[in-house]
Amino acid sequence: MAATYSPAREAVSSLEGIMALEENFLLQNYSRYPLALHRGKGCYVYDLKGRRYLDLISGIGVNSLGHAHPRITKVIREQAGLLLHTSNLYYHEYQGRLAERLARASGLKRSFFCNSGTEAMEGALKMIRAHGNSINPEKHEIISLEGSFHGRTLGALSITGQPKYRKDFEPLLPGARFVPRNDLEALERAVSEKTAGIVLEFIQGEGGIYPITEEFARKARDLASRYNALLVSDEIQCGVGRPGTFFAYQLFHPVLMPDIVIAAKPMACGIPLGVIVGNENAASTIKPGMHGSTYGGGPLACRVALEFFDILDELLPSIKTVGAHFRAKLQELKRKFSFIREVRGEGLMIGVELEFPGKQLVLDGLENGLLFNCTHDTVLRFLPPYILAEQQVDRAISTLVKLFKRAKPPEM
Numbered sequence: 403m404a405a406t407y408s409p410a411r412e413a414v415s416s417l418e419g420i421m422a423l424e425e426n427f428l429l430q431n432y433s434r435y436p437l438a439l440h441r442g443k444g445c446y447v448y449d450l451k452g453r454r455y456l457d458l459i460s461g462i463g464v465n466s467l468g469h470a471h472p473r474i475t476k477v478i479r480e481q482a483g484l485l486l487h488t489s490n491l492y493y494h495e496y497q498g499r500l501a502e503r504l505a506r507a508s509g510l511k512r513s514f515f516c517n518s519g520t521e522a523m524e525g526a527l528k529m530i531r532a533h534g535n536s537i538n539p540e541k542h543e544i545i546s547l548e549g550s551f552h553g554r555t556l557g558a559l560s561i562t563g564q565p566k567y568r569k570d571f572e573p574l575l576p577g578a579r580f581v582p583r584n585d586l587e588a589l590e591r592a593v594s595e596k597t598a599g600i601v602l603e604f605i606q607g608e609g610g611i612y613p614i615t616e617e618f619a620r621k622a623r624d625l626a627s628r629y630n631a632l633l634v635s636d637e638i639q640c641g642v643g644r645p646g647t648f649f650a651y652q653l654f655h656p657v658l659m660p661d662i663v664i665a666a667k668p669m670a671c672g673i674p675l676g677v678i679v680g681n682e683n684a685a686s687t688i689k690p691g692m693h694g695s696t697y698g699g700g701p702l703a704c705r706v707a708l709e710f711f712d713i714l715d716e717l718l719p720s721i722k723t724v725g726a727h728f729r730a731k732l733q734e735l736k737r738k739f740s741f742i743r744e745v746r747g748e749g750l751m752i753g754v755e756l757e758f759p760g761k762q763l764v765l766d767g768l769e770n771g772l773l774f775n776c777t778h779d780t781v782l783r784f785l786p787p788y789i790l791a792e793q794q795v796d797r798a799i800s801t802l803v804k805l806f807k808r809a810k811p812p813e814m
């Protein structure tokens with residue numbers, strides 16, 4: 403039976419009151435952890451009782467500059483007092499400037515702004531379809547990877563390589579084909595004249611923090627060029643500074659250029675913003691009237707993202723060094739605790755694969771003031787804010803040692 407709730411103010415400002423209210427009135431699609439957050443500062447968040455937690459998940463990779471960053475708070479305040487929304491009927495000062503900034507960071511040319519990752523994926527899928535159709539109606543297949551995650555809308559779900567997300571919503575888009583990550587031969591077999599696009603996460607996020615190999619990425623680039631298909635890099639989780647470069651495709655030398663990059667999460671520090679950036683060839687698939695958004699690229703989100711990019715320039719080196727420090731410390735733990743199978747990742751995108759499900763460790767972390775989560779059942783995932791300091795890593799490692807000492811594989 404549904405829990406009872408009281409609308410009294412005191413009741414909804416307690417965890418139990420909030421939980422009861424949500425159980426009565428929200429779609430029951432989330433299974434939240436038992437924590438209600440009230441405020442944040444830097445890399446810390448505080449619950450309703452004022453208890454502090456070190457935030458190593460940052461709202462699943464969104465709070466890139468932590469919480470209440472003074473420069474972000476200042477521009478949000480200023481812009482809220484000036485102009486929040488224009489629609490795309492009119493110009494404002496920030497959208498073109500942000501597009502120019504993204505062109506410099508990505509090496510690609512033209513941007514389209516939207517409000518979330520899955521929306522960016524949908525737009526990229528439309529570009530792939532329009533590209534294929536402009537050549538031949540048979541050219542409609544889209545190749546993506548097993549274990550990938552590209553979003554929850556129907557198009558993005560269609561190319562998400564995890565059946566558990568797709569099964570309740572079939573039939574989905576026809577023409578989606580999945581190949582195992584890093585399997586060069588399977589990729590070669592899957593691509594043909596019918597292929598209109600290849601979509602990759604250079605580091606799979608929800609799938610368990612798995613990087614793809616340089617060889618595989620270069621093969622995808624070669625095949626996309628050979629068969630006149632668009633190569634899309636989904637950098638919603640692995641990009642925009644998180645790997646220690648602006649984008650994950652820039653980790654390889656010489657840089658391997660996709661035709662389209664899509665990004666979202668960290669770009670506006672918690673204000674919803676997604677983007678598709680394409681080269682001229684990809685961008686030319688969209689003609690006037692073929693795509694649009696009411697909210698996308700509004701003055702608030704774009705101004706915040708510009709401020710974020712200014713700050714990011716200075717943060718990239720420390721993302722690399724603090725991330726390397728974090729991974730080195732986790733490798734030390736792997737030598738101590740035999741149930742740790744592997745430590746993976748780049749920059750501040752880190753996964754620790756265990757021999758058993760990680761959910762209990764996440765709950766134990768929460769009890770001990772440390773926030774991280776678990777993906778793909780057995781992979782502890784760390785997506786901390788880019789401002790994380792080495793001392794904070796060391797504190798987190800001490801807590802993890804304590805949790806790992808007590809960890810017991812669940813009864814089989």
Ligand SMILES: Cc1ncc(COP(=O)(O)O)c(C=O)c1O
Pocket residue numbers: 462518519520521523551552553554603607608636637638639640666667
């Ligand atoms: C790689 C990737 N693509 C797409 C998405 C969907 O983004 P959103 O939840 O903003 O729609 C996610 C979200 O986690 C993601 O990790």
